[in-house]
Each structure stands twice: as structure tokens, then as C-alpha cells.
Amino acid sequence: MRRSSSDKDNDMSFNRRNLLKSAGTTLSALPLLGTRAFAAAAPKTGLHHPARAKRVIFMHMVGAPSQIDLFDPKPMLAKYAHKSLPASVIKNVNFSFISPDSAALPALWDFKKHGRRGTTVSTLLPHFSKIVDDVCIIRSMYTSEFNHPGGELMLHTGFGQLGRPSLGAWIDYALGSTNPDLPSNIVMCTGGGSAAGTAPWGTGFLPSQHQGVRMRGSGDPVLFLNNPKDIDTDRRRKMLDAVRKLNELQLARSHDPETETRIAQYEMAYRMQKSVPDLVNLKSESKATLDLYGVDPDKPSFARNCLLARRLAERGVRYIQLMDGDWDHHGKLKEELTVKAGHVDQGMSALVTDLKNRGLLDDTLVVWGGEFGRTPMAQLNDGRDHHKDGFTMWIAGGGTRAGIDYGATDDFGFNVAQDPVHVHDLHATILHALGIDHERLTFKYQGREFRLTDVEGNVMKQLLT
Numbered sequence: 001m002r003r004s005s006s007d008k009d010n011d012m013s014f015n016r017r018n019l020l021k022s023a024g025t026t027l028s029a030l031p032l033l034g035t036r037a038f039a040a041a042a043p044k045t046g047l048h049h050p051a052r053a054k055r056v057i058f059m060h061m062v063g064a065p066s067q068i069d070l071f072d073p074k075p076m077l078a079k080y081a082h083k084s085l086p087a088s089v090i091k092n093v094n095f096s097f098i099s100p101d102s103a104a105l106p107a108l109w110d111f112k113k114h115g116r117r118g119t120t121v122s123t124l125l126p127h128f129s130k131i132v133d134d135v136c137i138i139r140s141m142y143t144s145e146f147n148h149p150g151g152e153l154m155l156h157t158g159f160g161q162l163g164r165p166s167l168g169a170w171i172d173y174a175l176g177s178t179n180p181d182l183p184s185n186i187v188m189c190t191g192g193g194s195a196a197g198t199a200p201w202g203t204g205f206l207p208s209q210h211q212g213v214r215m216r217g218s219g220d221p222v223l224f225l226n227n228p229k230d231i232d233t234d235r236r237r238k239m240l241d242a243v244r245k246l247n248e249l250q251l252a253r254s255h256d257p258e259t260e261t262r263i264a265q266y267e268m269a270y271r272m273q274k275s276v277p278d279l280v281n282l283k284s285e286s287k288a289t290l291d292l293y294g295v296d297p298d299k300p301s302f303a304r305n306c307l308l309a310r311r312l313a314e315r316g317v318r319y320i321q322l323m324d325g326d327w328d329h330h331g332k333l334k335e336e337l338t339v340k341a342g343h344v345d346q347g348m349s350a351l352v353t354d355l356k357n358r359g360l361l362d363d364t365l366v367v368w369g370g371e372f373g374r375t376p377m378a379q380l381n382d383g384r385d386h387h388k389d390g391f392t393m394w395i396a397g398g399g400t401r402a403g404i405d406y407g408a409t410d411d412f413g414f415n416v417a418q419d420p421v422h423v424h425d426l427h428a429t430i431l432h433a434l435g436i437d438h439e440r441l442t443f444k445y446q447g448r449e450f451r452l453t454d455v456e457g458n459v460m461k462q463l464l465t
Contacts, residue, residue, distance in 0.1 A: 045174045051435030052399025052464070053365040054178075056171065057309050057320045059348060060155065061340075062194055063148065063328030064370035066384050067392035068413050069337055070122045072139050073107040076411040077376055080104035085377065089414050094146055097330060098377060098385045104412070105378035108334050116403055124341040127349035133403040134352055134361070135396040136463055140407020140416045143372050143423045146388040148195035148328065151371030154423050156200035158452045165204035165443070167427060168319035170452045172210040173443070174436050178316035181274070183213040186317055188305040190217065191325030191343075201321055205445040207257050212321060215280075215308070217300025233273075279311055293350040303347030310354050313364050327370060331383035352396050365398025365433050367426075376413045390416045393426070398433045400463050424457035432459045 068074065084101040093100065109122045115132035145151040150160035157164040165173070168185040177184035187201040194200055201212025251259045282290070282297035285307070290296075293303045302324050309320045324344060329336050348368060355361040373391025374384035390409040396402065407419035428438040431452070438457055442449040 045436070045441055047175075047435035048437040048440055049432075049435055051433065052363065053397070053433040053435075054363040055313055055316070055318050055320070056167075056365045056367065056398070056430060056434070057313065057322070057351070058167070059306075059322045059344075059366070059368040060152075060200070060324070061327045061344070061368070061370045062152065062192065062323055062325040064151070064372050064374060064386060064391070065327045065340070066329065066333065066337060066374040067139070067390075068105075068374060068376055068384070069107050069109055069333070070124060070341065071120070071137060071392040071394075072409060072413055073111045073120065073122070074376065074409075074411060074413040077104045077106040077413070080412070081106055085412055085414065089410065089412055093389065095375070096147055096386045098375065098379045102375070102377035102379065102385075104376055105384065108337075117405070119403075119405060122341075124338065125345045125349075127345045131349050131352050131396075134356060135366075135394045136401050136404050136406055137392060137394045138406050138421055138426075138463070139392050139409060140419050141369070141373070141391045141393050141421050141423070141426070142416050143388045143391075146372060146386050148371065148386075151386075151388070152194055152196040152200055155369075155371045156196075157202075157204065158424060158427055158454055158457075162196075162199055163204055164450070165206040165210070165452070166199070166201050166212065167430070167452060168201055168212050168321055169203045169206050169210040170441060171319045171431075171434065171436075173206050174431075174441050175318060175434065177318065182276075182279070182312070182315055182317055184318040185210060185212040185321075186215055186312060186319070187212040187321040187323060188215050188217070188308065189323040189325070190300065190302045190305060191323075191327075193325060194323060200323070205450070206443060212319070215276075217304065279315065280308065282307065289354065292354060294346040301347070302344050303350070306347035306351040307354075310351060310358075310360070313355065313360055314358070329374070329383055330385065331380040333383050355397060361397035363398060365400065365430060366396040367393065367430065368395070369393030387414075390414060395463065399465055400433065401465055406460075406463060419462070421460055422456070424453045425460050428453050428457035429460045429463060433464065 068077070082103050085104055090100045107122070109124050111120050111122055112129070113119065114121055114129040119132040119137065121129045121132060143151060143154055145154045145160045153162065153164070154160045156166045168187070172184040185201065201214070203211045247259055250256070282295070285297070289307070293307045295301065295304050295307055297304070302322070305322050309322060312320050327340055352361065352366060355364050355366070369392070372386055372388040375387040377385070379385045390413060407421060408417050409415060410417040431438045431441060438451060438453045438459070442451045444450075
């Protein structure tokens with residue numbers, strides 16, 4: 001927005017003269033401003049139709065797991081081992097590090113059939129194999145980006161470049177919070193970092209109050225949450241009250257939504273000083289629950305984050321994002337995928353089981369996957385390159401169909417052959433499960449109405465009950 005010279009003249013500088021000058025005309029408005037600040041967390045659109053899900057737990061395996069070795073083995077690859085795939089299969093394709101004539105690499109692990117429908121799962125995932133009747137495996141995912149930063153941004157923001165709001169921010173913006181003592185959008189990370197930085201839980205052009213709050217696995221769960229040394233709760237409350245009054249004076253003059261956000265976030269931080277320590281204290285969990293997840297309560301791990309995700313779901317947090325890094329296996333696939341699968345298999349499977357046992361799976365949508373998949377061809381003899389044209393994700397709960405395989409890739413696992421699902425379609429379906437019409441959830445920015453799914457996306461009603 002262009003500012004006039006009079007606007008510049010009216011800027012509020014918090015020096016003594018301006019503060020005293022403003023106090024007389026503004027103090028009477030403080031109670032109203034306080035109410036307005038807390039109203040910032042209210043929903044902006046609400047439900048467009050009845051919701052099946054109340055919350056989402058999104059597990060992102062950062063770096064992209066190999067669908068060929070975990071979920072989608074292709075016997076035809078064995079026939080082409082040490083040979084190039086047919087030219088008709090790989091025409092007009094971009095690769096990051098390999099050439100189109102790279103040799104086919106068959107799945108490096110055995111597969112077995114599990115569940116009522118005989119779902120095929122790698123022996124790398126023994127715990128997951130026990131819950132296949134509770135999940136829907138989508139074998140026909142594809143995306144528009146073939147390198148990590150763009151792929152991660154596409155998966156979380158619906159756009160391959162920086163600047164757009166994340167899925168969690170959109171959901172928080174649309175539906176607001178159900179728990180005044182915790183953020184509505186929380187992220188937890190294990191392993192290596194995101195190639196896209198903090199953008200996968202950022203707000204883009206949405207108000208910054210919808211930013212995902214990162215919880216850490218060790219030390220203070222949230223940075224700067226504890227009081228400084230020699231500052232007790234009463235002194236902290238008085239300090240926050242004073243800062244709030246200054247911010248409200250500024251808000252009355254500038255009407256800046258970021259000032260409103262700052263007020264609300266200070267208050268949220270104060271309430272989190274009580275709610276977060278209770279949240280991360282796992283001593284109340286039974287031994288049976290800890291054993292189910294394979295958790296040491298005092299050690300950070302992906303499984304511990306899965307258990308915390310269940311606790312957050314119980315407390316009404318809308319969007320819970322679990323990021324687990326180091327899935328980018330261009331080489332040493334046999335060694336490194338064994339390790340990574342072992343890190344996540346028990347925790348992610350226990351989360352689905354635990355939610356189901358507690359009656360939470362019906363209204364909690366669980367999503368698992370990477371930003372893209374891996375090639376059916378070898379890189380460095382024992383690795384796989386990035387692959388955007390056909391990969392696997394799975395979903396569970398929240399009104400989705402359980403115990404099914406949806407879609408398929410071709411005989412080589414290269415292209416989608418049946419029932420394609422783009423990332424835009426996944427986003428549209430997630431929002432639909434939450435009661436949100438993806439075409440009506442918009443935000444006007446720089447003269448244009450933006451949405452998570454841009455001008456694309458179809459609700460995959462075949463995945464819903």
C-alpha cells in the first residue's frame with residue numbers, strides 16, 4: 001500500500017513525547033483493543049460444508065523416500081537390470097543427476113502381502129505392514145518440481161517458489177484455534193533440515209500469527225519460553241501488560257495487523273509457559289504406550305514426536321507437522337534406507353494405532369510422504385535420483401477410505417498409469433476433509449485473490465468415505 005506524506009507524519013515513534021501525547025486520547029480504547037487483539041485468532045472463513053476431520057498430522061520425509069523400495073516394487077525392473085529403460089517410457093523427462101540411459105535398479109528388498117486386500121509392503125516396514133487395513137496407499141502421486149527446495153515448497157505451499165503461505169497457515173487462517181493455550185499450527189523436526197528453510201511452515205503473505213511454531217526435541221521445547229533468571233511470573237505478567245499497552249497505543253494509530261499479531265503472540269507465549277511443559281512431560285504416559293511407540297521419554301526421536309503429535313491432537317491443535325530429514329539417497333541406498341525406515345516405521349505406525357484406539361482417528365487426518373519419489377534407475381550403482389512423475393504417499397483417518405490401494409504407476413514405476421493425484425489434488429482433498437472448499441479459501445494480495453491450490457486441484461472423492 002502506498003503511503004502519503006501525511007501518513008508518514010503520523011507514524012508513532014515510541015519516545016516519551018509521543019507516548020504522553022497519545023495516552024490521553026487512546027487509553028479509553030484499551031479494553032476494546034484488547035478484545036480485538038484476541039479476536040485475531042478467530043476463523044476467517046469457517047466451514048464451507050460438514051467436516052470429517054478436525055485436524056491434520058502431516059509427516060514429511062524430507063529428501064524423498066524411494067517408493068520402489070518401500071511400497072511399489074516393479075518385477076519388470078529385474079528384467080531390465082543393468083539395462084536402460086525403453087525410450088518410450090523416459091521421453092521428455094528431466095533428471096537432476098542421472099542420464100536417461102541409466103540402468104534400471106530393481107527393488108533391493110523383499111516384499112510381502114498384508115491385510116485383508118493383500119497390500120504389498122517392503123520388509124523394511126514390519127510395523128507399517130500391520131496397519132495397512134487402516135490406511136489408504138496412494139501409488140499415483142506426481143508433482144511439478146524435481147529438486148528439493150521447489151518440491152518441498154510445492155508439497156507445503158502449492159507453489160514451487162518462495163512467498164506463498166503453507167498448508168498449516170491456510171488451515172489456521174480459515175478455521176482458527178480450538179485451544180487458547182497452544183498455537184494452532186505446530187511443527188517438530190528430526191534429522192537434517194529442510195532445503196526450503198522455514199517456508200514449509202511459514203505464512204507467506206498471510207498475517208504472521210498463522211506461522212507454524214517450532215517445538216524442539218531437547219532443551220527448552222520452545223525458544224525463549226522460560227522466564228529469564230530472577231524474573232518470576234508476576235514480574236513477567238507486569239512486563240507483558242506494559243508492553244501490551246504500548247502495542248495497543250501503536251495499533252490505535254497505525255492499524256497495522258502485525259502489531260495486532262504481536263499482542264496476541266505475547267499473550268500466547270505467556271499461556272504456553274504453563275501448557276507446553278505439561279504437553280512434553282511424558283511421565284503420564286503408560287509403559288504400554290511408550291513401548292508401542294518405542295519411545296525413551298528423555299531422548300529426542302521421530303517416534304517421540306509422533307507421541308507428542310497424538311498429545312497435541314488430543315489438545316485440539318489443528319495442524320501438526322512432523323519433518324524428518326536425510327531421505328535423499330543418491331548413493332548407499334541399501335545402508336541408508338535401512339536406517340531411515342527403522343527410525344520411522346514404529347513411530348508412524350504406532351501413531352495411527354494409538355489414534356484409532358483412543359477414538360481420534362475418525363476426525364484426525366494423517367498424511368505421510370516426501371516431496372517427490374526416486375527413479376527406477378540407478379545412480380552411483382546403489383542410489384536413486386529425484387523423480388516427480390510417479391511416487392507413493394499414504395493417508396489415514398479423517399474420513400478417508402481405509403485398507404485400499406489407489407492408483408498405479410506403469411510397469412517400470414516411472415509414470416502414473418492409473419488415477420493420477422497431483423499435489424494440488426492432495427491439498428484440495430485435505431481441505432475438503434476439514435470442511436473447506438479449496439476454491440473459496442482465498443486471500444487478496446497485490447490485487448489478486450490467491451489460494452493454496454492456485455488455479456488447479458480436484459477433490460479426490462474416491463479417497464473419501
